Amino acid sequence: MTSTLGLELINYGPVLLLLLMAVTFALANVVASLVIGPSRPGSVKGTSYESGMVPIGTARKRFNVRFYIIAMTFLVFDVEVIFLYPWAVTYSNINPDSAYHSVFWGRILFFMLTTVVAYVYGYRKGVFRFD
Amino acid sequence: MESILDAIFPIGPQFFVGVIVAVIVIHLVLATVGILVYFERKISAYIQDRIGPNRVGFDLGLPLLQKLFRGFGFWGLGQSLADGLKFILKEDYRPPQTDKILFSLAPMLSVIPALIGWAVIPWGGVIAIDPIVIGGREFVSGGDAVVGAAAVDIGFIFLLAVAALSVYGMTLGGWASNNKYSFLGGLRASAGMISYEIPMGLCILVVVLTAGTVGPNAIVEAQVAGSGVWFIVAHPLAALLFYACTLAEGNRAPFDNAECEQELVGGWHTEYSSMRFALFFLAEYAHLITGSAFFVLLFLGGYHLPFVPGLQPEDTGLLAALLKFTVFFGKVIFMIVLAMFIRWTIPRLRYDQMMKLCWNAMIPLSIALLVAVATVKFLRIDSVVVFILVNLVLTGAGMVLFPKLPVANVNKRIPLAGSRFSPIPGHAVQTAPSGSIARSESPVPEHSSGIISAH
Numbered sequence: 001m002t003s004t005l006g007l008e009l010i011n012y013g014p015v016l017l018l019l020l021m022a023v024t025f026a027l028a029n030v031v032a033s034l035v036i037g038p039s040r041p042g043s044v045k046g047t048s049y050e051s052g053m054v055p056i057g058t059a060r061k062r063f064n065v066r067f068y069i070i071a072m073t074f075l076v077f078d079v080e081v082i083f084l085y086p087w088a089v090t091y092s093n094i095n096p097d098s099a100y101h102s103v104f105w106g107r108i109l110f111f112m113l114t115t116v117v118a119y120v121y122g123y124r125k126g127v128f129r130f131d
Numbered sequence: 132m133e134s135i136l137d138a139i140f141p142i143g144p145q146f147f148v149g150v151i152v153a154v155i156v157i158h159l160v161l162a163t164v165g166i167l168v169y170f171e172r173k174i175s176a177y178i179q180d181r182i183g184p185n186r187v188g189f190d191l192g193l194p195l196l197q198k199l200f201r202g203f204g205f206w207g208l209g210q211s212l213a214d215g216l217k218f219i220l221k222e223d224y225r226p227p228q229t230d231k232i233l234f235s236l237a238p239m240l241s242v243i244p245a246l247i248g249w250a251v252i253p254w255g256g257v258i259a260i261d262p263i264v265i266g267g268r269e270f271v272s273g274g275d276a277v278v279g280a281a282a283v284d285i286g287f288i289f290l291l292a293v294a295a296l297s298v299y300g301m302t303l304g305g306w307a308s309n310n311k312y313s314f315l316g317g318l319r320a321s322a323g324m325i326s327y328e329i330p331m332g333l334c335i336l337v338v339v340l341t342a343g344t345v346g347p348n349a350i351v352e353a354q355v356a357g358s359g360v361w362f363i364v365a366h367p368l369a370a371l372l373f374y375a376c377t378l379a380e381g382n383r384a385p386f387d388n389a390e391c392e393q394e395l396v397g398g399w400h401t402e403y404s405s406m407r408f409a410l411f412f413l414a415e416y417a418h419l420i421t422g423s424a425f426f427v428l429l430f431l432g433g434y435h436l437p438f439v440p441g442l443q444p445e446d447t448g449l450l451a452a453l454l455k456f457t458v459f460f461g462k463v464i465f466m467i468v469l470a471m472f473i474r475w476t477i478p479r480l481r482y483d484q485m486m487k488l489c490w491n492a493m494i495p496l497s498i499a500l501l502v503a504v505a506t507v508k509f510l511r512i513d514s515v516v517v518f519i520l521v522n523l524v525l526t527g528a529g530m531v532l533f534p535k536l537p538v539a540n541v542n543k544r545i546p547l548a549g550s551r552f553s554p555i556p557g558h559a560v561q562t563a564p565s566g567s568i569a570r571s572e573s574p575v576p577e578h579s580s581g582i583i584s585a586h
Contacts, residue, residue: 010143010145010146011145011146011149011281011282011283012281012283013146013149013150014146014149014150014152014153014250014280014281015153015247015250015280015281017150017153017154018153018157018246018247018250018280019243019247021153021154021157021246022157022242022243022246022247023239023243025161025242025246026238026239026242026243026410027239029219029406029409029410030223030235030238030239030406030407030410032219032406033218033219033220033221033223033405033406033407034223034406036219036220037219037220037221037222037223037405037406038222039222039224040222041224041227045224045226046226046227046228047226047228048226048228048308048309048310048311048402049310049312049396049401049402050310050311050312051312051396055310055311058228058309059308059309059310059311059313059314060309063314063315063318067318067321067322070322070325070326070486071322071325073490074325074326074328074329077329077494078295078325078328078329078332081291081329081332081333081336082288082291082332084333084336084501085285085287085288085336085339085345088336088339088340088345089339089343089344089345091340091505091508092339092340092341092342092343092344092508093343096511101509102509105505105506105508105509108501108502108505109502109505112498112501112502115498116498119494119495119498123491127490128486128487128490128491129538130482130483130486130487
């Protein structure tokens with residue numbers, strides 16, 4: 001009797017094995033060098049390396065808001081890309097003679113139109129300026 | 132006991148092959164990283180008219196082995212082994228002002244996705260497995276299996292998910308270091324990586340649309356059957372964009388802004404030493420291998436070579452699988468060497484240029500390409516020639532149009548000289564942005580609004 005554990009789900013088994021091996025590799029290496037390597041702390045050695053300058057303050061400071069804007073814009077586009085995968089597979093396997101073919105094509109045009117509107121708005125707002 | 136064995140066995144052929152491939156390939160990738168470091172140093176040396184490492188052999192400093200090899204250096208091949216051993220023996224120092232847990236977690240979070248990203252790659256096509264029967268019990272049932280760690284139909288979504296995970300390692304590494312250089316490097320790395328994920332996903336979509344499937348093995352078969360050309364021929368623009376994205380995802384030159392030595396010392400791994408640094412280093416090379424493997428899979432026909440018997444999808448023997456594996460890995464090595472040539476020939480892009488290239492050029496181009504390919508499919512004129520034409524036309528249009536894009540000029544700025552922070556004696560002090568809406572709609576006469584006289 002062949003194992004029927006959740007149809008294709010059993011195929012993810014090797015990925016778990018791989019994950020286990022990768023985690024073991026990472027942990028073992030870090031622990032090994034912590035155990036084997038020497039440990040000689042010092043006060044000057046402990047300061048952050050900022051090109052030889054004595055560090056002024058910490059790095060826990062406010063930073064440019066541009067990075068937040070990039071992250072938010074990325075979210076919009078990335079979610080769209082993920083939505084498009086099912087569409088791409090369905091659209092290319094659909095019968096060209098059926099009415100759904102043009103419906104699916106129209107859908108992508110409309111979906112992309114919303115993207116373009118968002119993109120143009122962002123562009124006009126200067127979101128994609130990085131200088 | 133019997134019932135437990137009955138419940139487990141026989142296991143399916145795909146699971147059996149997947150476990151074997153997973154165990155073999157993870158070691159192969161780790162070993163390849165070592166060789167790649169040597170390659171990189173040799174190639175950079177030849178490009179810069181040096182010799183590169185040529186002394187370190189495999190004698191490990193032992194007199195017996197030294198006598199055996201008679202001082203033979205193995206062309207410096209032992210260099211990576213020596214480097215690896217050195218990483219373990221050096222002090223793994225953590226500066227006291229860093230975040231204790233995140234500082235150790237970051238390199239692991241960086242290396243783990245890099246080591247599992249290639250799980251969905253079908254290295255050797257399909258292999259036919261005979262049932263394995265030992266002592267009257269069938270342990271592995273017969274059938275067809277894909278020579279890859281995981282034969283899942285959503286391979287590329289797995290790739291996108293895992294590639295996105297490695298951003299955490301860099302961001303956390305930069306933040307936990309409590310160093311301004313590291314912090315900036317981590318921010319730049321994460322911003323760059325997430326930006327280049329979008330055109331990467333769109334370029335994969337173009338291929339998915341052409342092939343009609345997201346299964347990695349099915350995409351290789353689509354490049355062999357049907358139109359019968361590799362997708363680099365049908366979609367040169369998509370291939371170019373995807374390759375640039377894999378370079379950016381792996382933080383390779385010319386997109387390695389996160390760790391540019393002249394500005395940010397080492398970027399997010401400035402504070403790291405010993406093995407924790409080595410894990411970041413390893414993750415970078417593993418990403419290069421994964422990215423190249425996906426490029427080969429999507430655009431270079433995977434294991435397929437035209438006109439070579441034994442490398443076609445119909446060949447499912449063990450020998451054919453090994454041969455396909457070799458061809459696939461050979462193509463991956465070719466792409467990696469290409470990436471190394473690029474690293475040592477093309478200068479690094481500035482950070483704003485890199486982001487501009489992504490957001491102003493690559494994303495609109497890939498969206499346009501996707502819509503164009505969908506339209507070509509709708510008009511039922513999808514042939515290789517039309518795809519090539521669409522790609523070339525879009526490339527030309529991009530080259531003509533992008534320099535003419537108007538610069539968005541919404542955020543008006545007050546020039547520093549002459550403002551109230553840096554007044555010029557005898558000049559009026561400007562407090563409002565020049566050309567702002569407030570000023571142009573103001574009922575006050577033009578010359579006096581927004582300007583107060585210096586005291």
